[in-house]
Amino acid sequence: MPTSEELNSLALAVARDADRQAFAALFKHFAPRIKSYLIRCGTSDALAEELAQETMVNVWRKATSFDPDRAGLSTWIFTIARNVRVDYFRRHDHPVVVDLHDDSEAHPDTSPALDEQVLAHERESRVRMALARLPEEQALILRLSFFEERPHARIASELGIPLGTVKSRVRLAVHHLRRLLDGLEP
Structure with a gap:
């Protein structure tokens, strides 16, 4: 081994x-x-x-x-x-x-080493806090796309919005989330 x-x-x-x-x-x-x-x-x-x-x-x-x-x-x-x-x-x-x-x-x-597990837990906490600060529309899109792993076409159908809107909302939400995680926004 x-x-x-x-x-x-x-x-x-x-x-x-x-x-x-x-x-x-x-x-x-x-x-x-x-x-x-x-x-x-x-x-x-x-x-x-x-x-x-x-x-x-x-x-x-x-x-x-x-x-x-x-x-x-x-x-x-x-x-x-x-x-x-x-x-x-x-x-x-x-x-x-x-x-x-x-x-x-x-x-x-x-399995990751203990220090990696601690870092992962800290990152997860930061992501959850940042998600809570996103507008509900953006948080919903991220939950459906990344956590529930639904295809964008299915999200568009379920929400009754165009596919392009889903994709742009995902990009906007990810960008906003990154800024929150990087501490660029209050």
């Missing part, structure tokens, strides 16, 4: 040198864990296999964007896996169920 430092070194070798052996080691370590994670999220076995492979292809392609100072490798990779899954279901217009409180111990080696 490689240590997190060894995994980081492998990821950096992939980013820096497109090192195929390093990628093979990452694939061997993470692909089964990603597949298990996707299955726990309710994805079928065959689809989980396909999405795990797509995730690892994205890891190869996006390796240069991995920054070990910003997030742990497993956090980064599982975020990619989550996004691949969400994108798949959005493309196929299926609802996505996200369990934000999944404490499963099936993958104890992938």
